[in-house]
Amino acid sequence: MKRFTLTFLAAVLTLSSIAQEDAVDVKEAPMFKVSPLPELTEELSPGFFAENRERLRDTLEDSSMVVLFSAPIRYRSNDIEYRYHQDPDFFYFTGINAENAMLILFDGPVQIEGKWYREILFIEEKQEKKEMWTGTMMNEEEAKEVSGIAAVMPNTAFKTLDIDWEPINRILANRSLFIERDNKTHPGDLASMVKHLFNKAARASVPVQVDEGEDLFGYLRQHKSKDEIRMMQTAIDITCMAHTNVMRLIEPGMTEFQLEAIIEYTFRYAGADGIAFPSIVASGDNGAIIHYTDNDDLLIPDDLVVMDIGAQYQGYAADITRTIPISGKFTEEQAAVYQLVLDAQTVAIRYATKGYKFWTPHEEAYRTIGKGLIKLGIIKEWGEIADYFMHGTSHYLGLDVHDAGIYSSLQPGEVITVEPGIYIPPGSRCDTKWWGIYVRIEDDILITDGPAKVLSEAAPRTIQEIEAFMGGGSASAD
Numbered sequence: 314m315k316r317f318t319l320t321f322l323a324a325v326l327t328l329s330s331i332a333q334e335d336a337v338d339v340k341e342a343p344m345f346k347v348s349p350l351p352e353l354t355e356e357l358s359p360g361f362f363a364e365n366r367e368r369l370r371d372t373l374e375d376s377s378m379v380v381l382f383s384a385p386i387r388y389r390s391n392d393i394e395y396r397y398h399q400d401p402d403f404f405y406f407t408g409i410n411a412e413n414a415m416l417i418l419f420d421g422p423v424q425i426e427g428k429w430y431r432e433i434l435f436i437e438e439k440q441e442k443k444e445m446w447t448g449t450m451m452n453e454e455e456a457k458e459v460s461g462i463a464a465v466m467p468n469t470a471f472k473t474l475d476i477d478w479e480p481i482n483r484i485l486a487n488r489s490l491f492i493e494r495d496n497k498t499h500p501g502d503l504a505s506m507v508k509h510l511f512n513k514a515a516r517a518s519v520p521v522q523v524d525e526g527e528d529l530f531g532y533l534r535q536h537k538s539k540d541e542i543r544m545m546q547t548a549i550d551i552t553c554m555a556h557t558n559v560m561r562l563i564e565p566g567m568t569e570f571q572l573e574a575i576i577e578y579t580f581r582y583a584g585a586d587g588i589a590f591p592s593i594v595a596s597g598d599n600g601a602i603i604h605y606t607d608n609d610d611l612l613i614p615d616d617l618v619v620m621d622i623g624a625q626y627q628g629y630a631a632d633i634t635r636t637i638p639i640s641g642k643f644t645e646e647q648a649a650v651y652q653l654v655l656d657a658q659t660v661a662i663r664y665a666t667k668g669y670k671f672w673t674p675h676e677e678a679y680r681t682i683g684k685g686l687i688k689l690g691i692i693k694e695w696g697e698i699a700d701y702f703m704h705g706t707s708h709y710l711g712l713d714v715h716d717a718g719i720y721s722s723l724q725p726g727e728v729i730t731v732e733p734g735i736y737i738p739p740g741s742r743c744d745t746k747w748w749g750i751y752v753r754i755e756d757d758i759l760i761t762d763g764p765a766k767v768l769s770e771a772a773p774r775t776i777q778e779i780e781a782f783m784g785g786g787s788a789s790a791d
């Protein structure tokens with residue numbers, strides 16, 4: 314497996330000050346110096362999607378059918394589209410990244426118009442005019458190759474395809490059938506296929522079950538193959554690089570959005586698809602907002618900054634949080650709270666082990682934080698913990714940052730986050746010296762047959778590591 318060295322990006326990335334008073338000579342003040350990067354070659358192996366469909370078929374009840382739709386195109390406003398993001402269920406079972414596509418899959422061979430099928434993929438037909446605006450569309454051969462599905466038809470064929478609905482007891486579908494907008498001029502668009510499915514199912518009195526479908530797809534997706542773990546490790550390595558780049562370049566007087574820029578620059582520069590979710594860069598009291606994404610404040614010396622960020626690579630998400638002192642050194646109170654969160658995380662990771670309930674790491678983190686808050690004198694009673702630690706400790710990670718899964722006992726091959734936090738806003742019922750301290754530490758954890766494997770350990774995490782790293786690297790801005 315190709316692993317990145319965590320230093321190559323920082324070595325080529327130099328930030329020039331844009332906060333200076335004098336007018337900047339645009340031509341003479343490049344933000345970044347760049348040099349070529351090693352080629353990225355990590356890909357899911359052929360056969361991955363076919364294997365997923367086999368697992369799906371193995372768990373299907375008799376006389377069931379699965380219908381999966383690609384994600385709808387979503388609009389910012391007017392006619393401007395967001396960058397396309399495939400429905401994770403559809404991607405997982407097909408590998409197809411195109412819109413207006415649909416998969417039907419049966420639990421066994423079914424005869425349709427004289428031929429036998431176990432699955433059929435419907436894709437949008439190539440249109441030269443559309444390709445000129447939005448890029449090359451895949452043809453049937455390419456779709457066969459990517460998905461491993463032998464039967465590929467144009468998406469307009471579903472309407473008239475003579476499927477015998479009589480023996481089918483239920484249809485399991487994904488959420489993309491709840492679509493937002495229809496292209497009325499286009500007979501093969503997603504909305505048309507959804508409409509035809511509902512019409513046909515209603516005529517044959519076959520229920521279309523989305524919640525049950527999502528549970529089943531989540532159950533299958535929560536276990537990660539070696540291939541998927543390789544994709545996730547790449548997303549995680551790139552995210553660790555973003556954290557270390559910030560630790561090298563951060564200085565009081567910079568802004569949250571400049572950190573965001575370093576982070577997202579690193580993601581794309583290192584070959585990630587982009588962000589897996591909007592970057593959270595919360596300095597000072599913004600740390601009280603769990604999903605803060607405004608990222609528009611100035612960095613004040615002696616404040617902390619919580620950075621909850623994740624790159625996406627080949628569809629797979631990373632999700633890693635580091636909390637660092639803007640000046641490079643924790644105050645005594647910040648260090649005490651930080652150490653407590655770290656202790657809680659360490660305990661939780663110990664319980665992120667095969668056979669424990671999904672919620673056990675959270676319960677152990679919660680208990681550790683409760684005891685620690687009492688010891689520090691921040692709370693007096695157990696009931697006050699939730700004032701300072703108000704979110705869960707773990708979620709699954711995969712194609713979704715909050716990935717699908719059924720929250721059963723932990724099993725090898727599952728990837729979860731472990732992210733306890735303590736948040737002490739001004740006005741809290743404790744000594745004022747604690748006010749304004751917000752700490753979250755999040756790592757990505759692979760459940761194994763033995764101890765948990767921390768996939769994100771490349772980003773400095775202990776107080777000593779962070780202070781040493783920031784002290785040692787802050788001279789790179791010139």
Ligand SMILES: [Mn+2]
Binds near residue numbers: 708732
């Ligand atoms: Mn998370």
